[in-house]
Amino acid sequence: MTRMNQILYNCHTDGGQYRITKFNDGEVESTYLCTVDECECPAGVRPTCRHRHMLPRFIAKGAVNSFYFYDYDRQGWVTNDPIGQAALEQELAQRAKFEPMEKDYQLAMSEPAPTPPEPTIRRRI
Numbered sequence: 001m002t003r004m005n006q007i008l009y010n011c012h013t014d015g016g017q018y019r020i021t022k023f024n025d026g027e028v029e030s031t032y033l034c035t036v037d038e039c040e041c042p043a044g045v046r047p048t049c050r051h052r053h054m055l056p057r058f059i060a061k062g063a064v065n066s067f068y069f070y071d072y073d074r075q076g077w078v079t080n081d082p083i084g085q086a087a088l089e090q091e092l093a094q095r096a097k098f099e100p101m102e103k104d105y106q107l108a109m110s111e112p113a114p115t116p117p118e119p120t121i122r123r124r125i
C-alpha cells in the first residue's frame, strides 16, 4: 500500500520566540525559530513563509506547547495527547475562564502580546 507521508508541525516557546518543528512521518525533518514577523527558515527573507502563516493559528488555537500538531497540507489539527483530547479541551476551556484578578499575573508571565489572531474559522480537528 502506498500513501503520502504525513507532514505535521508543532510549536513550542523557545526563549522569547517560537520554535516550529516539522515532522515527516514522525521523524523530525527541520526546526526553525520564528516570531509572528521573523523566521530563520530559508524563506525567512521573504515577507512570509508557512511558519509565520501557521504561528498565529497555533496561538489562536492555544496549541503552543501542547500535544497539537498542525497539518499544513490539510489545514487541520491533529493531536497525540496521551490523556485524550477531551482533557485538553477541558484545560483550554478553564484557561479561557481566568478570573480578572489573575489577569495581571497572567500578563506579566506571558510573552509580548502577539498580533491579534485571525477571525475564528471553524476548523477540522
Ligand SMILES: [Zn+2]
Binding pocket: 032, 034, 039, 040, 041, 042, 043, 044, 049, 050, 051, 052
Ligand atoms: Zn519560516
